[in-house]
Amino acid sequence: MTVKPLAAKSLFTRTDLTSRDIQSTDDLEDIEALIGQQRALGAVRFAASMQQRGYNLFVIGPKGSGRHMAVKRFLEERGGELDAPPDWVYVHNFDKPYSPKAIAVPAGRGEPFRRAMLELVSDLKAVIPTLFESEDYRLRTDAVNKTAAEKQQHALEGVDKEARKHGLTLIRTPQGFAFAPLSGKKPMAPETFQQLPEEAKKRYQDATKSMMEELQKVLHGLPMIERDRLRALRKIARETARHVIDQEISDVEKVMTSCDAVLSYLKTVADDMVEHIGLFMHSEEEGPLALPNGGGESAVESDPSTRYQVNVLVANRPTDGAPVIIEDHPALSKLVGRIEHYARMGTLITDFTLIKPGALHQANGGFLLINADKLLLNPMSWEALKRALYAGQITIESPYMTSATATVVSLQPDPVPLDLKIVLFGDYRLYLLLSSLDPDFQDLFKVAADFEEVLERTPENDQLFARLVATIARNNKLRPFARDAIERVMEHAARIAGDAERVSTRVGLIADLMREADHWAGEVKAKSVARTHVQEAIDAQIHRADRVRERSIEQITRGTVLIDTDGAKVGQVNGLSVLQIGSFAFGKPSRISATVRTGAGKVVDIEREVELGGPLHSKGVMILSGYLARTYAPDAPMSLAATLTFEQSYGGVDGDSASSAELYALLSALSEVPVDQSLAVTGSVNQMGEVQAIGGANEKIEGFFDVCAARGLTGRQGVLIPASNVKHLMLRDDVVQACKEKKFRILPIRTIEEGIETLTGKKAGARGADGKYPSGSINRLVEDRLVAFAKARFKAAAKAKTGQ
Incomplete structure (x- = not known):
């Protein structure tokens, strides 16, 4: 079976807005809500309107996805429909001086109350002395x-x-x-x-x-x-x-x-x-x-x-509706409030006028937005928040009260009744950890708003995405983006998503790219941002981060790291991996080698043995062992001892995306048929021999292409990828152009048979009516080798038994 290289049009999906009446972002209206987030916003709407206890909200999504902006905007609109909560004041407790009284007054009346009491005291100071004269x-x-x-x-x-x-x-x-x-x-x-x-x-x-x-x-x-x-x-x-x-x-x-x-x-x-x-x-x-x-x-x-002063803890304006507060530093005192002290005669003292509000006070009657990771960095804050939600009241906890050895006199103010919605922001991993490790979490945060990370590329969504670009441009006071610039931004959003049929909804990354493109347009005094400026911004982002990638390619071209890009070798395959440095990811080829001998049917993963291999990589090795047993020894144990390793790999290895490459190396070692070194391989495999999709396909292809380009493209070089990854391809222009000129190849593979035939030039072979593989086929050679191993093992076992 012959695998045909992919056509250039399959390697990059362009965005075409020429059919629409769009010349620049000036022709587009602002977008009112995040696109493609109806499910998440529905959850936000439900949590905001649900009045029962425990229906607080956890917003799931990556940073830069626009979730903060979307949730804040929705809650501000919702808050504007609600009545403003009351003001809260603290006054002196004449019966219990160390337990100040909390009093709720109508919204907007706290400050007039405070001024009235100051005027009262001032007037009495003037009038009372004259009475006694x-x-x-x-x-x-x-x-x-x-x-x-x-x-x-x-x-x-x-x-x-x-x-x-x-x-x-x-x-x-x-x-x-x-x-x-x-x-x-x-x-x-x-x-x-x-x-x-x-x-x-x-x-x-x-x-x-x-x-x-x-x-x-x-x-x-x-x-x-x-x-x-x-x-x-x-x-x-x-x-x-x-x-x-x-x-x-x-x-x-x-x-x-x-x-x-x-x-x-x-x-x-x-x-x-x-x-x-x-x-x-x-x-x-x-x-x-x-x-x-x-x-x-x-x-x-x-x-x-001071004695008759009114300490206005929270002041709300009646026309503002319910407050929406963002707490960026949720330390204990910032969350539940604090009691300040001052030194007098060497002693710290306080009074009710030194009670200060926390975010819970300020958001009471409305909504409080907190980043979950920052909250969990303050364990006392997390526990205090749960106590407040369970008790339905805010108790100000002075640090002096929590110290067993403290002798500082402090206050115990009346608790303030609590009625608000907490909105936590975090990623899916954090949500799962809290759900499984904290029994209180699911009881207090019953609603999750899961924000989509990608959006399907349809004509309707293209229009919405273009409006998103226009909104970002206007909000950031950027130059107008021309139509071709909008198209390039959308194409890069698809690259971020790692899918030609989807675009990323990570608004933060898109906005960063647009701001940088605007900068490059300004460098040449352009009045609008063009496609070339967007591309210049992309190239500059890569250039700032790709020092390690360049050194990696240099080590290969200088022969320090051994990677062959021509010739053929037995038991040796070029595998591909992805390295992540900050927000920059790039592909890197690695030599995978396999050795075989007579043994007890065990495939040794050297990476695992030295504790450099992760569980997913070990799983992939076990799966290929299952494939070997199913394909070549369904009715008898295999007499095989094999070793697999990533050559010159000194860091951790995880994931199963190299399992197909490892299997090809094993098949080559068993059949003693060399593998074409001008090709690299990525893809996982199941026990049925089907090649499965993997992540980072674009980066892996570009990583091997860069090595080949540095040595000189021959037209034979290329990468085998799972056929199910074709829809994910959004490759660089130079890779697409090389493929168009037939200097490089991208080969979609569905099965191990297709892959081994492409790598070796020999037929894999299928069992005939007699149950045997065709003579000279890869599968026949492998099976014959395994039979020879079995005979050798049986002979050795018999000899050992006779010797006893």
Whole structure:
């Protein structure tokens, strides 16, 4: 069977927009949504509208696919249809100072509430001091003070009256109160007292002792008089301030009439202000205005502007609808909020005004978008997010609270009720890992939006893709792209997709190419971007990244790495692999060799034995072993020992795309028929001998072509590829041109028989009616060799047995 080389038209599928009325991107409208993503956007729509718990969204797709832009745009439109969520504020908790209260206020009312409270405090600071300087207040306090003084004086006068009956009088001394003997109506002089008879002295002393007991009883009652005085003064102070405070607070109530929680808070504020009137005085007061707790170490205790401040945690505008927030750095404090501290006297302290919001607060009532890989780099954030979603509330977790040895005083603010949709972005691998390793993931993220990576090339989709190009050009303020430039961008999108019948939807890569093409157009002062500028951008991208590829080709052409591109060798085939360096992939030929001898039917994969081969490569070797057994020894064990290796391969090898090349090497070694070295091979094989599609067909073909071109094209050189890979070909212009000029060949192979015939020039052969392969065919030669191995093994076994 003769395999014909592919025609040039099969090697590259051009885009032709000449039938459409398009001269440049100026003739095209912007596209409203990502093309070909109806399934994914339907999942986004469902998750956004589903109100039950756990229906958060995981968006699957590669980076640069436009998924962020598409989801964000859709959610912004959806959010605009929803009511704006309430503002959230924190205020001081007068009963539990270390547990600030969280209050929800209507959207847009948080900031007016804060300003109203600042104005309230400012007004009271100005008004209250004048109240205590008024004539009415002075008269009322003077009356209280006078009454208390009179009570004290009356009590002391009673003691003095009783003392006079005993010839004594009550006097004040620097040390307090004392009794002195009377001389007439005046206290007796000490000298006179000393001249008195001892009997008189004793009588005065006894009377003094008795009166001191009476005096002590009176003195014990004086604090009660002072207590009553202070209580009366405080009552006057409260009554004096209460009316003004209530009047000022009523102005704030008018601003916040629709919020019951705020009205309840304002009642507690009024009571607290009455109890802390001293906070509003210009200087520290002695007496009733300084009590209780008129000042303190913290700003909350000493400054009314802080004590009655409103900390607006989240402020929403009523006209904005539900928020859509992107958190690019989901550390714990950025996610759930934080409590800041400041140093004072060598100690870290805080108060409710230092509570800061996290992304969950800002997105509450709307949508929060996070890259899953960044979130998982912060394990505390991932666990905190799950706790918040399960609990339905946001608890601010201070790092000082999580440390077992921390002695810093912190706060425990009221949790904020949580009602939002979380949208995580990640690739399929990450989605599978989370699904299998985290039991909470599927419970919390019940919806997956799987974005397509490729789009079928149809006339309708070509039109949509052209509009996408126009949209990118306008959004990035690029020059207009001419029709041939649009066609080249679409062709390169097919190359990115690795499929002539598909185009890649990775908008990021397409936009990068367009920006670079615009740059090259600018270098030559072009007014629009042409096909040549797009090609120049593609070539420049490759040139910047292909140093390793050039060194690889150089090593082959200099003979350092042994690759034959002419002649014929037994048991030796040129295999092809793909190397990936960053975003740049290129093909590289490798020599695959096989040796055979009598043995126990085992094919040894040297790469696996030295742990350089991956599981997929080992699977491919096992499959070709199955093919050998099925084809040549269906009824008896094979007496074969074979080894396979990638020559001069010092890195890992994985994938089964070389299994057909390995099988060809084995067949050549068994049949002792040489393989044409001007051909390279790629493709996997199944146990039925069918050659199967592989990835990276374009890169592999170009990799062998570059080596052949460096040595000189002969017209015999070429690559055997699976026939099922033909639809994937989007080869470089130089490869297509060489094939067109019959200097290089691309040969589509369907079966191992086709491949071995192409490589050796001999017929593979099929079993005849007698069950045997034709004489001289590859299959006959292989079978005869295996029979010889079996006889040799049987003979060796018999000899060994006889020797025993």
